[in-house]
Amino acid sequence: MNLQELLTSVPFYQTYGEIDKDITGITMDSRQIKPGDLFICIKGFETDGHQYITSAIHAGAAAIVAMHHVEMDIPLIVVSDTKRVMAQLASSFYGNPTREVGLIGVTGTNGKTTITYLLDEIFTENKMSTGVIGTIQTKINGKSYGVSNTTPDSVSLNEFFFEMRKEEVQTAMMEVSSHALDQGRVYGLDFDVAVFTNLSQDHLDYHKDMDDYLRAKSLLFAQLGNHYEQGREKYAVVNIDDPASHILIKSTAQPVLTYGVEQGDVHTRNIHMDETGVSFTMITPVGNIQVDSGLMGHFSIYNMLAAAGAAIVRGVQLEVIVAAFSKTKGVPGRLEPVFAGQSFGIVVDYAHTPDSLENVLKTLKDVCEGYVRVIVGCGGDRDAGKRPKMADVAMKFADDVFFTSDNPRSENPENILDDMTGHLKGEFHRITDRKEAIESGIASCRNKDILLIAGKGHETYQEVDGMKLEFDDRKVATQAVKQGRHNK
Template identity: 40%
Template sequence: MRILKDILYKTGIDEIQGSTNVAVQSIVFDSRKVKKDCLFVAVRGTQVDGHQFIPQAISSGARAVICEEAPKCDLGTTTLVIVKDSAQALGQVAANYYNDPSTELKLVGVTGTNGKTTTATLMYELCMALDKKAGLLSTVRNKIGKEEIPATHTTPDPVTINKLLRQMVDAGCKYAFMEVSSHGLHQGRVDGIQFAGGVFTNITHDHLDYHKTFDDYILAKKKLFDMLPASAFALVNVDDRHGNTMLHHTKARKLGFGLRKPTDYKGRIMEQQLNGTLLRINDKEFWTKLIGDFNAYNITAVYAVARELGFDELHTLTALSTLGAVEGRFQYVRSPKGLIAIVDYAHTPDALKNVLETIENLRTGNETVYCVVGCGGDRDKSKRPEMAHIATSMADKAILTSDNPRTEDPETILRDMETGVEPQNYGKRLTITDRKEAIRTACSLANAGDIILVAGKGHEKYQDVNGTKHPFDDIAELNNAFTELQK
């Protein structure tokens, strides 16, 4: 319970109707969750405007309402706070309500199209390996020390973020690492949060169904660096042409990492095998279990963050060499008959290209590479042909299949993908709508030593069809296919 006047700091108040010397029991922004004596924040969403539900919130017992324009209804005893931006206000009151937990942690935010989950997760795992208690907010899972909490969004809502950060502080965590999505930045989910550092991994074609233009997508990512204080560090991938864009106008200390250009933290792959990589960062060499150029970038970023947080160099390198792949990120399994299957979350053209390039660099030349890939429904349609083009041009055999169709017809999605297949690659393509059958087909076609990439879903344990999440696990389906084909 908090007194309303104590949590309105920095919310951009235009007008107040009623008393602010009232107690609120919780903060909600979904009118269906309003309870007696709560604070309801009316936010304008992409699908629904919370202002439409202010009368319902009042009748359900809301003690106070934050909004951008006054409702045309009787307020009764409910206090009304009118602000300039209710999404920004939600983030700020959530931080205030939980006593600014981000200021009691070394919180590092990671943004970019690809690599967010791996980078943030490895940072968390590194801390835990060094006996530095930490928290994690990621696409795959949220962690408070060793306690795991299911994740529902890449970047949770402001109330959930601050509640989890407060739990981290109360549990004794000193560090926290957080994926920060472009949606979360644009919608103000991290407003009111204080970061000790920000990391930019890269930016490629994605989420244009939401942001509409690539420039808007870039600006959304840049917001993380615009909000960093002078006491923080801003670490960007200098090999990405948009890395320097992120640093424009930031108050934070500017730092770079990469594999190609001279920079503060320069990585270089010395040797690479299917079981790991010999990596040099600046003048130090160490072995990592992770594979591929994209993971070399991720590991270099993690090392840079560790050093900027003041971690001992030798201890950091030793711990990094023990860390394995993040679930669903270049995660591979071997079949009894000698097939190698790799499951990866690659759901953007650039990510798929990177994974297939890594496989190409690791193969001896005699293996056949199969790629099972689909595209999600109700998302950026322009990347569908490009994904199919990359799969059919880079793999020896591509099987186009369903991903998470959501409310779209899977056959329509596949037809969109097929437009990207060039005539010379028609013979390399199969289209199998059923993802389970597509995986089984790849396994039945492959011989010992061949490589099967199953891309797009990674860690996900479901398939979203018409609003229902049906159990589905690429790793489990691969193992089932291996078992069936061994009989």
């Protein structure tokens, strides 16, 4: 694409050098530059892209977008905000793909991954081609791609949506993190539906307080726009049971569909929960229907109501929605059972906030005939304020608690455990090595107990001192059982 033509999507800039030249790609990562690419300098928390201009030029960059003048032999475009401009350029370079792909964004502290998976199954059941972008993977018509962030940068997103458009994807589901909203990674994306799950403490290492965290979440709803267009209707789907819901409702000019257990446009009656799953009558503006699902727990009801609400506003029939709910096997690392021949339950779950850990433990307590035991830690270089709260939840809702390392990153794991356990009274186990903690937890289990291994879920690595070491809770637990590290 011609650079001069590409820059017509940017209103204000200064140029140095001849810009009437072709650009073959866009990137913010100097390590990924190919000859002919446009390199955009982004200031991040850990590094500044302006430091890599020389290496970008050596790698074959055709032009540079920066926030200040630098002497160079290739064209330079100077703008006041490279993050905003990157989104504008990426959207234009890839032909504004989200205008042609129905896009559902899901935000909130918990439930985002499960809801996008449920929506993928609903629209697949509805004989529609789908795409998913989220924590575990990006999928385009069933083909999976790896991801580095819950919500990728604006260039990667537009490239994904460009591929989805080529593959004739009709509906895409996307997890939208507060970081991505605050950092402008989703600028320019044309969302059709915004879904809010809930708000509980998380990411206060990044946001200054809960009000700032909520402000970031509200941006998704504001970005639905102020315009009503027949044939391209937009909707907000909001959990009315959450105290923050009124802020999200006020943040959008678009029609709002609310959901909740006992209130909202979509709600429930006659809930029944046991170890086999949940059932309830779903009350909706377009009719009532019975739901039977193998998903466990009260929070799974919320996830299904959210997914149902988003599907309803996109015109999916209730019979299709409940058919998908009845078939779903759940999401990797979310209440995922591990069975290697033992006489007790082992469940791996991504729960890494006080709220999500409480939800999972309550669910397991409801169905467990023995003791509920939990292995839990907290990640390093993240919100330290939630560490004692995580410990309190574990002590309150589990019968036996093993505190251990999660992803310590650059922090000393012992210091993280001090933050978690320093205030506690009562009996608990503190085993820093996660493998040893899992083995000890399994060794403690008796017939009909359930062991929850919380915090990492689907992850297949452990982040330690800047390295990603191979570590999968499911594999470690399976190996421990097979080695006989349990009561038979």
